[in-house]
Amino acid sequence: MVSPELRQRVAAELPHWAVEGEELAGTWRFDDFAGALAAAVTVGMLAERANHHPDLVIGWGRLMVRLTSHDVGGPTGRDVDLALAIQARIGRPPQ
Amino acid sequence: MVSPELRQRVAAELPHWAVEGEELAGTWRFDDFAGALAAAVTVGMLAERANHHPDLVIGWGRLMVRLTSHDVGGPTGRDVDLALAIQARIGRPPQ
Numbered sequence: 001m002v003s004p005e006l007r008q009r010v011a012a013e014l015p016h017w018a019v020e021g022e023e024l025a026g027t028w029r030f031d032d033f034a035g036a037l038a039a040a041v042t043v044g045m046l047a048e049r050a051n052h053h054p055d056l057v058i059g060w061g062r063l064m065v066r067l068t069s070h071d072v073g074g075p076t077g078r079d080v081d082l083a084l085a086i087q088a089r090i091g092r093p094p095q
Numbered sequence: 096m097v098s099p100e101l102r103q104r105v106a107a108e109l110p111h112w113a114v115e116g117e118e119l120a121g122t123w124r125f126d127d128f129a130g131a132l133a134a135a136v137t138v139g140m141l142a143e144r145a146n147h148h149p150d151l152v153i154g155w156g157r158l159m160v161r162l163t164s165h166d167v168g169g170p171t172g173r174d175v176d177l178a179l180a181i182q183a184r185i186g187r188p189p190q
Binding site for chain 2: 033034037040041044047048053055056057058059060
């Protein structure tokens, strides 16, 4: 369940992210596998600090971050906050 | 396309792995997110050395490894070899 307020916040603050089902998802491209893995570790550090953990899908030159709040069954403000922190740390929005 | 020979080798040598579509897949459980991320980095190092890169799906307490040979459109002996190296390094077969 994704509230209209959450959708508005994503559209305004995270225009390169997508609400897919119950998840807030963003994908980045990298030059190789090592770049994607390094970014996954960076995201993992932020997740650990926030005590809020996304699913990460690593492929060759690709990292997908999938955020949700399992207790609510959909993304919340906490996911938006972590998404903002992730793209700030990676240094660019998802593609 | 998965050859009968490959299926036999997986059944004999990798009984805890599954052939799913065009991929050879195994999932491990861990105590927390950090354990899963650390295992993903370990797998990434083996992949880099082999110059053969799986997709990795990291979740809280969970790592899925998905191996295929894109040039052939399915798992090959190269994927079996890497799967064996991965489970040896992690120290236990997938669950």
